[in-house]
Amino acid sequence: MKAMQIQIPAELRGHSYTESPIRKIGLALFGVGVLVFMIGATGAFASIPLLYSMLSLGVGTIGALLAILPGIGARKPGINHDGIMFSPWKNRRSVAWLLGILITAFYVTLYWFPSTLDHMVVAFDPLSWPLRGKAADRWFLYGTLYTLAVLIMGVRMLIKYRHSRYQTIRTISVMFFQLVFSLLIPGLLQLFNEPEFYFHYFWPLKYDYLFPSKLSSLFDGTHLAVFMGFWTLVMAFLATPVLTYFYGKRWYCSWVCGCGALAETLGDPWRQLSDKSLTAWRIERWMIHSVLVFAVVMTGLLWLNSAMEGAVLGGLSRGFSRTYGFAIGAMFSGVVGVGFYPLMGSRVWCRFGCPQAAILGIIQRYFSRFRITTNGEQCISCGNCSTYCEMGIDVRAYAQRGADIVRASCVGCGVCSSVCPRGVLNLENGPVDTRNI
Ligand code: SF4
Ligand code: SF4
Incomplete structure (x- = not known):
């Protein structure tokens, strides 16, 4: 027939x-x-x-x-995710593996074989000289490529999610912070012989910003450097908890942070690859809180060591922070965090390793007004929300019960809501006592 x-x-x-x-x-x-x-x-x-x-x-x-x-x-305009499970570069097939290997190789070269890039950095001189007043180096190469990736893939996000006002404004926000706060302001600070400083990164993500050596160098510097010192303290201990209380961790993870910016733009084609299993959730909690403990203990020890004039760590203090920088800063956030986008999804670092996300998550889970409300009666169990949650949250399970979603890991990207065909999910800031999980 x-x-x-x-x-x-x-x-x-x-x-x-x-x-x-x-x-x-x-x-x-x-x-x-x-x-x-x-x-x-x-x-x-x-x-x-x-x-x-x-x-x-x-x-x-x-x-x-x-x-x-x-x-x-x-x-x-609308939900455009057709063909995603058949695409060889979005579904852990050949092209995805190749991309993962290429991105990982780039990070390995950047961190451990920088001389390979010596001739390539000259491509960035025409931007580096007017911006920073000096020739480009490998970190300027990296920062510029990173920013280009966020801007170009940000345009893609703006087109793809143009039916959602939340996604449009949020994407413009991450593009703005990456361009202005990650590239232009640090460059201009160098041009005017001020300390290179990133106003949108705070301790413990920028783990050395609360080190005794860093703070004392800022407070011993120019008026602007002293302001940077105060900014560091205010953002870490005051602004971050207050903003997270009112808005959840989304104000930072999905609107400001550079890691989030790359994940939300370059990483968007792979957001559906996040592991939704309970085992992954268990591993996630252990790993991210272990990194946070490591960062807190390391910072505390360095301060103790400084107060006791080197009696605690002796000559080990530099090696101590270098170990953290290598294991967490280079290996985890760079090589694994971005290199594995095409294989493990876009938020591997944010979900499993970022100590900033861990702190914000604790505040969000226990003290914040932020939550995702669900209108369970409207849910048709299509699973779009769970599929596209980059943090591996089984959103549908909450929606089916009509339960509010108050999870430490939720970065408030709002994509679950944007891909829901029934308007079941709403990101809200409300009274804390309405949560029901
Ligand atoms: S639950 Fe929704 S808002 Fe939260 S991380 Fe997942 S997709 Fe984003
Ligand atoms: S909440 Fe929306 S996207 Fe999620 S399963 Fe229900 S109808 Fe589908």
Whole structure:
């Protein structure tokens, strides 16, 4: 018997997007930009940094935007996640593994083989000189690529979630903080011979900001440096708990933080890969709180050591903080946290390792007014919310019971609400005593 063929209307197939000639040209240009950038490692462009910059960063950026922009016309506003389980780069298949290996290799090179990048950093000189008054280095290369990734993939987020006002404003927020607070302000501070400082990072995420050596160097510096010292203390001990009480951890994790910015933009295609099992939840709680304890103990010991003029740690104090920087700062937040996006989802670091998220999570779970309310009678159990929760929360299980969601790990990204076809989920700040879990 002849199999019946179902004709799907073209506008529902999404083919116009993937087959768009502009998108294909964009992907080709992006490939050319990446290729030129890689060739630069040989030193071929060392004497012509501006041309190298234009052919690699310029062409690559234009290509990426051309690949993304056709999505505006080709897809209607609304929930667009079709085909995600069949895509070889979104569902832990060959391309995903290749991407994971490439991103991981980049981090390994950045941390342990920096000389490989010596010739590539010149591509960033045309931006570094006017911004910082000096030549680019590997960290400026990293910061600029990071910011480009957030901005380009932020445009993709704005197109994809344009049906949601919350997602639109939140995405603009993370793009703004990454561009201004992570790249421009620290660069200008160096231009004016002030300490390099990131006003949107606080202890314990920026673990050295509360070290005795760092604070004393700030308080011994210029007026601006002293302000940075006060800013550090106020944000860590006052503003962070107060803001989290009122708004939950979302004010930071999904609106301000650079790690969150990358996860919400570059990491969005892989948010569905987060492990939803109870075992993962158990591991998550152990790991993230262990890192927090490590950060607190380390900071406390360094202060004790400083007060006792080195009698506690002796010459070990530098090695102590270096160990933390290597294990947590480099290995966990960089290599695993970003390199494993295509395999473990976009929030591996935020979920399993970030000590800042651990503190905010404790406040959110026990003291905050933030919660996600559910209108259980409207839930059709489709599971969209659980699938796209990047923190591995089984949102549907709460929705089916009509229970409020008050979880320490929830970063308030609001995607569960944005992908719900029934409007069941609402992110709210309300009286604490209405929670029911
Ligand atoms: S529960 Fe919803 S708001 Fe919270 S992290 Fe998951 S998707 Fe984001
Ligand atoms: S809350 Fe919404 S997205 Fe989640 S299972 Fe119910 S209907 Fe689906």
